[in-house]
Amino acid sequence: MKPGLLIVLMAVMLGACRSREPSFPVARISIQGATLVDNGLIGWASSDVQELFARTLRDGRRFELLEEGGQGGKDPRAQNAWSLTLELPFTREALKDGSAYSFAEVGVTLSMERQGEESDQRYQVVGLGEVRVERKDAETRREALREALRRALTQVTQAAALQLAAVERPDAALVQDLKSQDDRIREFALRVLAERRHPAAAPLLIRQLGEDDPQAVRQAIGALSEMKSREAVPALIELVKDREVRFVQEVVFAIGEIGGPEAEAYLFTVAQGHDQPDVQAAAQRALDTLLASRKLSAPEARGKDRAEH
Secondary structure (H helix, E strand, O other): HHHHHHHHHHHHHHHHHHHHHEEEEEEEEEEEEOOHHHHHHHHHHHHHHHHHHHHHHHHHHOEHHHHHHHHHHOOOOHHHHHEEEEEEEEEEEEOOOOOEEEEEEEEEEEEEEOOOOOOOEEEEEEEEEEEEEOOOHHHHHHHHHHHHHHHHHHHHHHHHHHHHHHHHHHHHHHHHHHHOOOHHHHHHHHHHHHHOOOHHHHHHHHOOOOOOOHHHHHHHHOOOOOOOHHHHHHHHHHHHOOHHHHHHHHHHHHHHHOOOHHHEEEEHHHHHOOOOOOHHHHHHHHHHHHHHHHHHHHHHHHHHHHHHH
């Protein structure tokens, strides 16, 4: 085969592969937050940012904006469509150590929500755009902020596509994704497996409790609580040592949500003898809730007919 023909054939095959990638219907895009109002230097209204984001989604070729087709709620795909909410937590200029320049930085948070038959699905991804500010005049600073925003929007668009692709994948494929070299693919696969309460997620979430990033730790605590992973209780108990009161309260409530004999014994001990009254009170509330839920789940509480099944 001639080299030129081989190149053309490979390009066609690559295009075909890409065309088979799933696209995600989007029913609505909204912008939240007062950052754009607070930072007038960027010079864009919320409607400008919304249009820029819509254009970024279209350019990524993984999202289909249903409202643009004029179908609106009549489109049958709207039943399975996602609602996207974009927020800009900050737009700022920051100095970096050892640099004579400042950097325009824009943080972006994208929340994705879809209504389901049994429960709603919610996911969140973040992006950070950075651009060096070459000069101090207002026009240069404004353009740097705008470019930082463009980069942040590209980041969250790519991350959102990976996250929603993970939602569509079966458990076996997600378990394989946990071995990926791409940190994002591993993270998004773990999120979905945790949501599905897959046993492969628990050990990785327990390991995540030891990370330095407080947000990652809190995410792991929440996921383990949702999964009701009893194997996580010893690690959560260990986690509260020498921590501030509010964090200990959060963990205590998570342990109560998980339940089980070890959780119950720990909550009883803390409720009786912790040196912080606020922690004692939190443990007692968590214990009361745990005991009440256990009574409700007992066969006699469900009634004679149900207990016989």
